[in-house]
Amino acid sequence: MRANHTSERLAAGRTVICGWLSMDSRYLAEQLSYAGFDAVTVDLQHGMFGLDAAIDLLQAVAAGPATPLARCPSHDPAVIGKLLDAGAYGIICPAVDSPAQAEAFVAACRYPPAGRRSYGPARGLLYGGSDYFAEADGTISTWAMIESRPALDNVEEILATPGLDGVYLGPNDLALAVGEQPGRRQPPPATRAALERVLAAAQSAGKHAGIYCADGVIAREMAELGFGLVTPGNDVTMLKQVAAARIAEVRGDRESLIEGGGY
Numbered sequence: 547m548r549a550n551h552t553s554e555r556l557a558a559g560r561t562v563i564c565g566w567l568s569m570d571s572r573y574l575a576e577q578l579s580y581a582g583f584d585a586v587t588v589d590l591q592h593g594m595f596g597l598d599a600a601i602d603l604l605q606a607v608a609a610g611p612a613t614p615l616a617r618c619p620s621h622d623p624a625v626i627g628k629l630l631d632a633g634a635y636g637i638i639c640p641a642v643d644s645p646a647q648a649e650a651f652v653a654a655c656r657y658p659p660a661g662r663r664s665y666g667p668a669r670g671l672l673y674g675g676s677d678y679f680a681e682a683d684g685t686i687s688t689w690a691m692i693e694s695r696p697a698l699d700n701v702e703e704i705l706a707t708p709g710l711d712g713v714y715l716g717p718n719d720l721a722l723a724v725g726e727q728p729g730r731r732q733p734p735p736a737t738r739a740a741l742e743r744v745l746a747a748a749q750s751a752g753k754h755a756g757i758y759c760a761d762g763v764i765a766r767e768m769a770e771l772g773f774g775l776v777t778p779g780n781d782v783t784m785l786k787q788v789a790a791a792r793i794a795e796v797r798g799d800r801e802s803l804i805e806g807g808g809y
Contacts, residue, residue: 547674547681550635552585552613552775553711556754561769564756565612566780570595572606574781579610587615587777590625591640597625601632601669608633608673615687621647623654627663630655633673636687638714638756643696648707651690656683656709687711689756692744693719701744705751712754714775715741731760745772761787 555562565583567575570593578586588603590596595603600616607614616634618626626637639651653661660683671678674685688709692701693716705713717737718728724736733741741757748755749772756775759765765778779787 547677547685550613550685550687552615552636553685553687555584556712556774559774561773562756562775563765564615564775564777566758566777567603567607568593568780568782570599570603572602575603575606576609578781579607579612579614583612585613585615585636585775587617587638588634589617589780590619590629591617593617597628600629604629604632604634605669614673621651621654623650623662626651626654627666630663630682630686631666631668631670633669635674635685636689636711638689638691640691640716641693641697642690642704643694644700645703645707648690648704648710652688652707652709655686655688660709683709689714689754691716691719693723695723698723698740698744701747702751705747705753710753712756712775713744713748714756714758715744716758717741731764742771 552562562584565578565586567578567586567588575586586607588600590600604614604616613635614633615636615638616629617638617640618629621639629637637655642648642651654663655661657663657665667678674682688711690704690710690713692698692713717733720740721728721734721737724740726734726737745755754774757768757773758777759768760779762778765776769776
């Protein structure tokens with residue numbers, strides 16, 4: 547089976563830089579895959595497209611060297627299975643608040659007897675290789691999002707879930723969970739404390755931790771803090787930032803630059 551280079555980088559202690567797709571553009575997906583990102587995530591939770599388009603986007607990412615990942619919109623095992631069958635090499639699952647939800651998520655990504663994934667890999671077999679069934683459970687990565695107060699309270703138990711590779715943080719939902727304003731470039735104090743707590747718990751459990759960031763500067767800071775996988779904004783925020791910078795260069799007005807945001 548084709549190797550999961552993202553998992554290999556993490557196992558070697560190297561930072562994974564993850565692109566993030568929220569627009570329905572196969573051309574953009576292919577461009578990001580060739581841009582130098584280690585992985586590119588197709589976002590079905592907040593991305594402006596549905597499942598059919600997500601399959602096209604996974605194909606476009608797979609045309610380049612980046613590892614194709616997907617964020618599912620919910621815990622629905624049918625959708626998770628569909629994304630894996632389409633060739634996703636890792637799933638980021640939102641709103642995992644309890645050990646039971648973490649266990650159900652992992653089970654949706656694993657074939658029996660380890661899990662409850664239905665057989666029918668379709669494009670996964672084409673992308674992964676003829677031994678996909680034998681190797682998929684050990685190749686596909688599973689990431690549970692920690693973004694609520696219950697998830698924070700249960701993070702150690704969630705991380706103890708067999709087969710869970712890591713946790714992924716959405717700082718804006720995390721900010722809401724701790725009573726702070728979302729959408730800030732830098733995580734505010736209570737949010738910062740929460741994400742550092744999750745990172746420490748992941749490191750203690752021998753699991754990976756990933757995080758969405760407003761821009762490359764924050765992503766580098768988070769990588770230096772210890773996060774193994776960092777997302778330096780999504781396609782829309784990068785486009786807006788570059789557009790604003792180009793406009794400011796022409797007008798000579800540096801104050802028109804906008805700060806990054808995202809989710």
